[in-house]
Amino acid sequence: MTVVLSGTEIAGKLREKFPESIIDAKPQFILVKPESLLEIATFLKDAPEYKFNYLTSVTAVDYYDYFEAVYHLTSIDHNHSLVLKTRCAREKPVLPSVVRLWQAADLQEREIYDLLGITFEGHPNLKRIVLWEGFQGHPLRKDYLA
């Protein structure tokens, strides 16, 4: 069974390396600033003691005031997992893409872009995936009227 690592413990270690970039940490997750998401994700992927080499899923949630992207990381080598979160403003929905780290993010970031309208900077092929080109609006936003 995969061991779920405590977010507070990991965040304590991350704070030594990346001060100022962690907003919140609970046992369930770590919330980081969007501008430092990529370097923290790179560190978590490459550091030998964590080695999160497998991205289980990327998803996003509309919390009315902001959007929150959720990254489920798993290490196949160590058999442990961690949840990483980041937020972006509703007025400027832009986040960095993690496709260059985990290829698995490709389709899922496109899905988030399609249904929630978050732009992932650095994505190689960011276009709609579920709906068709020319569709108006982003249906999973809370203010979308069907």
Add this chain to the structure above:
Amino acid sequence: MEVSKPRALVYSEAELDRAEGAVIENLKASAQQPIPDRDKWLDEELKKNVLLTTVDAAINWARRSSLWTTVCFPACCAFEFITTAGSRFDISRFGMEIIRASPRQADLMITAGTLTWKMAPNVKRIYDQMPEPKWVIAMGACAVSGGIFRSSYSVVPGYNRIIPVDVYVPGCPPRPENLLYGIRLLQKKIAKESLMKSSQA
């Protein structure tokens, strides 16, 4: 425990044999001549080649008795259709055991499932590729009206928005008996068609 006696035979074995022999003798005595052909009075050519019917009846019979289905199974009603095609409900009783992967060899489309607008052009294309004459059975609530997804932004509210539908089979999903009843209705509908009427139209 006492063993009961075996039931006494009505006849002795010799009597049984004699009765059997009598049956055979009687049959042989009454079968000395071959039974004459009923159409013996017809001459040879006529006997093999003439069958009287109307063109409509013959063509409609052929069409409705070999409805070949094309593949249009976008969602869960497909499983009910597969059950219908399986041995328990056995769609082949109605001449439809051949589910064609190619629409060019099919004349019936059973639309088993929810259709999204993104998928709709492909279904329209499959329908257009089917040769005439062709029929459509809308199977299930989603195919009839969009079902529970009717108000969704991405679902086509009924196949009749994009292709003409002949028979509607409601249900979510319809049971195989339900679908078979729909097929029987379609066959009755085909039986009423006429070549003359369709050529005038």
